[in-house]
Amino acid sequence: GESVGLHLPTLSVQEGDNSIINCAYSNSASDYFIWYKQESGKGPQFIIDIRSNMDKRQGQRVTVLLNKTVKHLSLQIAATQPGDSAVYFCAENRDGGFKTIFGAGTRLFVKA
Amino acid sequence: DTEVTQTPKHLVMGMTNKKSLKCEQHMGHRAMYWYKQKAKKPPELMFVYSYEKLSINESVPSRFSPECPNSSLLNLHLHALQPEDSALYLCASSLQGSGKPQHFGDGTRLSIL
Numbered sequence: 359g360e361s362v363g364l365h366l367p368t369l370s371v372q373e374g375d376n377s378i379i380n381c382a383y384s385n386s387a388s389d390y391f392i393w394y395k396q397e398s399g400k401g402p403q404f405i406i407d408i409r410s411n412m413d414k415r416q417g418q419r420v421t422v423l424l425n426k427t428v429k430h431l432s433l434q435i436a437a438t439q440p441g442d443s444a445v446y447f448c449a450e451n452r453d454g455g456f457k458t459i460f461g462a463g464t465r466l467f468v469k470a
Numbered sequence: 471d472t473e474v475t476q477t478p479k480h481l482v483m484g485m486t487n488k489k490s491l492k493c494e495q496h497m498g499h500r501a502m503y504w505y506k507q508k509a510k511k512p513p514e515l516m517f518v519y520s521y522e523k524l525s526i527n528e529s530v531p532s533r534f535s536p537e538c539p540n541s542s543l544l545n546l547h548l549h550a551l552q553p554e555d556s557a558l559y560l561c562a563s564s565l566q567g568s569g570k571p572q573h574f575g576d577g578t579r580l581s582i583l
Contacts, residue, residue: 392570401474401560401574402513447512456501456526456569460512 370467377435379464381448384429388450392458393422393433397444405433405446435466443468473497476561476575484583485551491578493544493561502544503562503571504536513560519544520567551582 371377383391389410394402408415408422408431415422421434435442445465451458474495483489493502501520505513518526519538527536533555535547544561559578562571 390570394574399576401562401576403574404572407570451568451570456518456520456567457515457528458570459515463512 367462368465368467370469371438372469373438373440375438377433377438377442377466377468379433379435379446379448379466381431381433381461382429383431383448383450383461385450386429390451391422391424391431392449392451393420394447394449394460395442395444396447396463402447438466438468440468440470442466474561474563474573474575476559476578478578479576480579480581482581482583483548483551485553487551488547488549490548491546491559491561491580493546493575494542495563495573496542497563497565497573498541499563499565499573500541501564501567501569501571502538503564504544504546505560505562505571505574507558507560507577509557517546518569520569525567526569548580551580553582556580556582 392407393405395405396402406417406420406422408424413424419436424431445463447463448461449458477492503518504516506516507513515528516530517536522538533550537545560574562574564570564572
């Protein structure tokens with residue numbers, strides 16, 4: 359079936375370095391993607407989104423890149439901080455649809 | 471602090487009990503969602519309400535019964551649950567009825583004995 363998945367289940371980075379979290383999707387009809395951050399004991403927190411008519415979108419310290427050719431998106435976090443330690447989920451939604459499907463998640467560890 | 475409030479934070483119930491989970495938001499959002507999350511897994515969509523009407527039911531067993539009394543409130547009524555229903559139940563909302571959840575609550579952790 360169609361799904362959203364991630365390449366790496368865990369990622370460990372040094373504080374101050376940049377982090378890159380990858381996500382592959384297989385549903386070519388998906389045209390809207392969201393990244394969420396989930397800290398322990400909390401609900402997912404919306405980070406950034408991107409539509410399929412864009413290939414890059416920047417927020418505060420975060421950048422999402424979308425490559426529709428290979429059905430891949432990534433989340434880049436600049437100058438990673440200890441507070442960035444969490445599980446990151448990519449999710450896909452079909453515009454006009456009511457379903458947002460989450461990928462498996464990547465746990466980010468930030469080493470001080 | 472989350473802008474979507476869920477109560478209770480924890481709930482332990484027997485398989486014959488009837489209980490309800492509650493969710494509230496006062497951001498004027500018109501879509502509200504229930505997700506189920508098992509440990510170390512991603513959230514799974516259960517229900518979507520758009521403008522107070524049920525728009526998505528992801529083949530959820532009838533022992534889970536959602537209700538949206540008004541645009542600010544969302545309930546999940548539970549009856550005759552099974553041990554495998556133990557999970558974190560997350561509520562979310564979004565400004566428009568677009569199916570793109572923007573704000574999540576911190577969930578109700580449900581344990582079925």
